[in-house]
Amino acid sequence: MTISDLSLEALRGVDVSQLHYLELGTLSLEVSGVLPGASLAYETWGTLNADASNAVLVQHALTGSSHAAQGESAQPGWWQELVGPGKAVDTEKYFVVAANILGGCYGSTGPSSIAPDGEPWGSRFPFLTLRDSVQAEARLADALGITRWHAVIGGSMGGARALEWAVSFPERVLHAIVLAACAASTAEQIALAQTQILAIQQDPRYQGGDYYQDDPPLNGLGLARRIAHISYRSESELAARFGRQAQQGELPVSAQRAGQLRLQRYQVESYLDHKAAKLSQIFDPNSYLTLTEALMSHDLGRGRGGLRAALERTSGVRFSLAAVSSDRLYLPSQMAELAAALPKPVQVHQITSEIGHDGFLTETAQIAALIAQSGF
Amino acid sequence: MTISDLSLEALRGVDVSQLHYLELGTLSLEVSGVLPGASLAYETWGTLNADASNAVLVQHALTGSSHAAQGESAQPGWWQELVGPGKAVDTEKYFVVAANILGGCYGSTGPSSIAPDGEPWGSRFPFLTLRDSVQAEARLADALGITRWHAVIGGSMGGARALEWAVSFPERVLHAIVLAACAASTAEQIALAQTQILAIQQDPRYQGGDYYQDDPPLNGLGLARRIAHISYRSESELAARFGRQAQQGELPVSAQRAGQLRLQRYQVESYLDHKAAKLSQIFDPNSYLTLTEALMSHDLGRGRGGLRAALERTSGVRFSLAAVSSDRLYLPSQMAELAAALPKPVQVHQITSEIGHDGFLTETAQIAALIAQSGF
Incomplete structure (x- = not known):
């Protein structure tokens, strides 16, 4: 299998016809200098309203993609039951955006992308943090004319990305809906x-x-x-x-x-x-x-005076947090610690499931209820 | 590193000077035909009494060895604080035996041993079950003149081996002291x-x-x-x-x-x-x-009409069972299921520890108390 075969295989995971691309140019990275020629691939559903107040960012997990929902595509999305017309994230009401994360392989610049010298980045691709991916997505929000997301929502690494959005750009996030994640990757997760x-x-x-x-x-x-x-x-x-x-x-x-x-x-x-x-x-x-290395680096408090200081700035963000009862990778207790560290502590919702961490993907009825409860 | 280097390295884990060897000849295996030229390496501490009623078999875990205690050796054993003169397993009172498991690399016949054709077994070494290792150890007991063990004791895979002893040869086991193990390897363990x-x-x-x-x-x-x-x-x-x-x-x-x-x-x-x-x-x-494959095969009930039927025959064995409170590999609930399936159900002792499964190695004071309580 060569690079082109792999890319084709990879892109089978998303419907290429629905992908949009934003050229970011040279991106400044948190600790790795710059990434030249960066671009983000993303999908959208619904229509942005006149005052750009109905935009929702859905953040995918480690091996997920922008294909959260079906839309015009033949292929169901990974949150098919939650994102669509009349669903919990109602695409008739909201303009829903999902970006493939920087560093991934679904169209956004990643290690398999071609570097400026015409060769794949491969081993030369820089170390990224989740903050880098959020910075890139902020440029996407700018390009789409979205000053503030009505909501940023995600589970697992998508939850960590949503949290990092809330802390990096608190003025640009009204609701943060975070599932099966935590404030900083733990020793065991590492x-x-x-x-x-x-x-x-x-x-x-x-x-x-x-x-x-x-x-x-x-x-x-x-x-x-x-x-x-x-x-x-x-x-x-x-x-x-x-x-x-x-x-x-x-x-x-x-x-x-x-x-x-x-x-x-x-x-x-x-x-x-x-x-x-x-x-x-x-x-x-x-x-x-x-x-994986970006997720290992996840730590809301890093360089911000610790977790509580980092969260101080989020006092304007409305958090809805949920943990899966049987999750042993992102323990409910870790979500409780995050909740307790918020400037206005919230109660953590429990997604009751025997499945474990993957409950953030499978327990769609409970997640729909949670989204409805959030006042979102 | 060649085979001889590796063997030397491996043998550094035990004190070769304390190892005894028993030639087993050709061993019949549960599902893999026969193993010719098999031998067991073992260590002993203390003295067998006249009626051979004071023998204790200590079973090591996956990467453990026969070197449970120091004895004359310079090197401490893996259960140093539990096995020795005046200790919970008192070598002034008991004749303590620990055999390196068949298939291992500490002196008993294993894949790195030389097959009858003069070459290492390597890929030709047969698939073994824990029952095969117990059969080999029964030949060791015969050779040592031990009709019945006063106790067979072990944790983790050593606990599985102790359980398999109790079910394979119930008339040859008076006490079975089993820590951090279960009746059959579970889906997650597999x-x-x-x-x-x-x-x-x-x-x-x-x-x-x-x-x-x-x-x-x-x-x-x-x-x-x-x-x-x-x-x-x-x-x-x-x-x-x-x-x-x-x-x-x-x-x-x-x-x-x-x-x-x-x-x-x-x-x-x-x-x-x-x-x-x-x-x-x-x-x-x-x-x-x-x-690892032998441990995957661990199932007391296999070919014996299920767990309860297999345990029926152990009515003469005195079981002492303990689980580590924080063990997530061998869950306390699995030990409770085993206890409930015994012909005379026993209460599972709890080893209170924050460490997890390895508590069966580290929480020696609690294990000593358990051994004392067992009436052993």
Whole structure:
């Protein structure tokens, strides 16, 4: 698979026909100097009203994309049940924007993009923080004529991006609706991220990040995805769905193991294999690294005198916070700590779910109710 | 590093001078035919009494060894504070035996051992179950003249081995003291195990398992160890110890990341790197795979009509069960399920600890109290 194949694969995850592009020129980065020739790819639904007061920014998670909703596209969005005409984020009422994050592989400038010298960025792509992505999105808001978002909303890394928006540009965010996220990546989140990074970097196809003329390190990406996916689900959900069942036609307790890759699997292994294969078809390993490192850097208080001082400036922002009851990656207690540190503490809503972290994607009815409650 | 270097490194983990060996000849395996030329390496402390009624079998965990206690050796054992003269497992009173598990790399026959054809087993080493290791240990008990163990005791995989002893040979076990284990490996435990297996098998040095003439896949082993180690500790312990601190002299939020291995680290990453490096010096990756797959196969009820039917036969065994309060790999609820399935249900003791699963190694005072309570 070459770079062009990978890009095509990647772009299958979004409907290219719906993508808009904004050229940002040279972008100043928080700690990495400048990124020249940057652009953002984004999608929109609905119509901006005359005073530009009905704009909503929907922020995707680590491996998500701008394709939050279907729109004219044939392909359903990742928050299909929440974003659309008459839905919780009503595209007949709101002008909804979703940008592919800087550093990703769905059209915004990332490691697989062509640098000014005509070669893919690869290993030369700069370290990014979530603040860099928010700065880029602020330029998008400027270009669209949006002085203040009616709401910025997201879950997981999308929640961290929404929080960073509220702290970076409090005057530009009326509602911040944040699901399954926290104020700063924790030691455990960093630890799990490191294993995912190493899974990719230890793949011999990684070649230090300059693999675009050859096969990309998809085995490594697949392993990273498996590690991550376990953390996205709950123990009890995996137990209930899979237990110790063997994959159909396979014999995990048999003489056939020796020296082979796992061809005789338990059902939960087949499930993880499927998740790995699926992501490997649509995601660039370098983007996975770049965004994982950006998420590791997530810390609202960094360079701002700590969390409480950073949040002081958000007194004009209306926060709605929700945690998934069974989330073991972004613990409900971490959301409670964030809530308590706000200038006007709010109560954290609980999304009741057995699924774990991924509840921010699956529990759409509860999220719709939360959005309705937010006064949004 | 060649096979001989690796063996030497591995053997540094135990005091070779204390190792005894028992030749088992050809061993019949549960599902993989036979293992010819098998032997067990073991250590003992104390003296077997005249009626052989004071023998205690201490079972090590996944990467542990027979070196549970110091004895004459200069090197402390992994349960140093529990096994020794006057300690909870009193070697002045009991004859204590610890065997290196079949399939390991501390002297018992494993993948790095020389097969009958003069070459290392490597990829040809058979798939083993924990029942196979217990069968081998029963031959050791026979050879030592031990008809019935006064106690079999272990935590984590050592706990699974103790349980399998109680079910395989209920008439040969008086007390079974089981810590931080469960009746059958769960979907999540299997899922985490798969990621660790792939981490090793995707290392280019793995060579299908036949790497003994070359460098072993230690990067893969190190990654497997990191994934495992996160599951051995608790979120709160990692947060309290490391938080988001940078490793001294390193700048994880800096321009220096691009395309490099993680040289600019958070402190928790350095901690995981250390754990990975340490295991890579003393453990054979093929043994890690073999034992991980054996642990995945752990299921007391397999082929025995289910868990309750399997446990029926243990009515003469006195069980003492304990779970670590913060264990997220072997959940206290799983131990409670096991306890409830016993023919005479027992109450599960709680080892109160913030550390997580590794509490079975660190909370020695509570474990000593538990052993004392057991009437052992």
